[in-house]
Amino acid sequence: MGARHDQTTPSLSGGFIADAFARAIAAAMDHAGATSPNPPVGCAILDADGNILAVEAHRKAGDLHAEARAIATCRAAGTIDRIHTVVVTLEPCNHHGRTPPCSEAILSTPAREVWIAEADPNPRVEGGGAHRLAAANLSVRFLSELDHPDAARLSAEAERLIAPFATWVTTGRSFVTIKQALDETGSMIPPPGHRTFTSEASLTLAHRMRRRADAILTGSGTILADRPEFTVRHLPDHPDKSRILAILDRSGQVPADYLAEAIRRGLRPMLFNDIGDALTRLGNEGVHEVLVEAGPALTGAILAAGLWDEHVVIQRTRSDLPDQITVSRNRTKKG
Incomplete structure (x- = not known):
């Protein structure tokens, strides 16, 4: 049975979101160079009080994507019903590849809000995950909107994280x-x-x-x-x-x-x-x-x-x- 999505729970403060982005970026950096032909991606999941429930990363091609791995971690820990906010370094995928769409994985949880650092640069992927999540009444926001002193630095780190993938997927070089x-x-x-x-x-x-x-x-x-x-x-x-x-x-x-x-x-x-x-x-x-x-x-x-x-x-x-x-x-x- 799908989770009910509404906007009755208020958004978390910028400090919680900034910390979650920092953790997600660090997790993805640990696996940079191991995920080709996919980009390195990190994900942090928080409850309504701002507590971190899981921090995971995509580890290699064909393995679980960061969002799916973080959700699986919550499920294994018995905290999936507490999921409120999903913070991810790259827009969740919305297509079937080696693994199911991460947008659908997020929609299978009680998540109310999703924060995204970078939009998916792949021009060959039709239908963005952000649009899919917003269409299901989740609050979808980007790191560029975050009002926090660390926002600019985190944006630069997230952009550099996927720069090699973005360069290759858009130019072939x-x-x-x-x-x-x-x-x-x-x-x-x-x-x-x-x-x-x-x-x-x-x-x-x-x-x-x-x-x-x-x-x-x-x-x-x-x-x-x-x-x-x-x-x-x-x-x-x-x-x-x-x-x-x-x-x-x-x-x-x-x-x-x-x-x-x-x-x-x-x-x-x-x-x-x-x-x-x-x-x-x-x-x-x-x-x-x-x-x-x-x-x-x-x-x-x-x-x-x-x-x-x-x-x-x-x-x-x-x-x-x-x-x-x-x-x-x-x-x-x-x-």
Whole structure:
């Protein structure tokens, strides 16, 4: 029997909603890079007093979506009758794919209100979940409407969360993130005998960025100089994740034994002569996010050509101070 939906219960205050969005975004971030071809999504469910009943995320393609998983958590805990507000980082789906529509899952509960951070950017999905929920007399609101000091920051985090998926699903190309580590002088070259000069916290950040990427783009010079592993080591990787290792190697210098070792590490090496060809092929392969981990020449070429979406600079200042992190977005790049 379907749940009765009305508007007799007042909305929760902005503080409760902001906290729920923060938790949902954090849950989704933990699984960014594991959900392709789907986007990472997080969901928090609250009761009428603002208590969190469940926080869940979509974990991998074919698995339960975030809303369905959070509702299942409430059902298992015996709290499904207390559901009042559903907070989700992406508009609930309203179509049958590998799993049933999340809009219908929400409508099977006593939920009165749904807060959404980002509208579904997929142009091939007809009939939005927000419209379906509103048509069933639920109050449907977007994060952009939230009156809270953290609203702008949360909106930016939610937008970045789905930016790789949104880029790929609307343009067919991959979202390109450049990671660049610099020492105090602005050099990318570590001192002799060292492979890095950044702090432990920055290394964890770098490996978190690597974990969420579907492909790593580098040059033959980086491989010949350092033979990097390109694995996730400073935090647990996603189980069974297989990344493409795209290598710019115009003169065929990358050794065969390095490629064989990369395969044994779970990477899928691909060799290219041209940056544009590499990015086109990666988009065709369904890669949502490419992480550029390369030397100064290739990094500079991609920056100069404007073939990037996000540029993360990690700069060492002094050994007794935290590294300086700067994140820039290329707002002029066209699809």
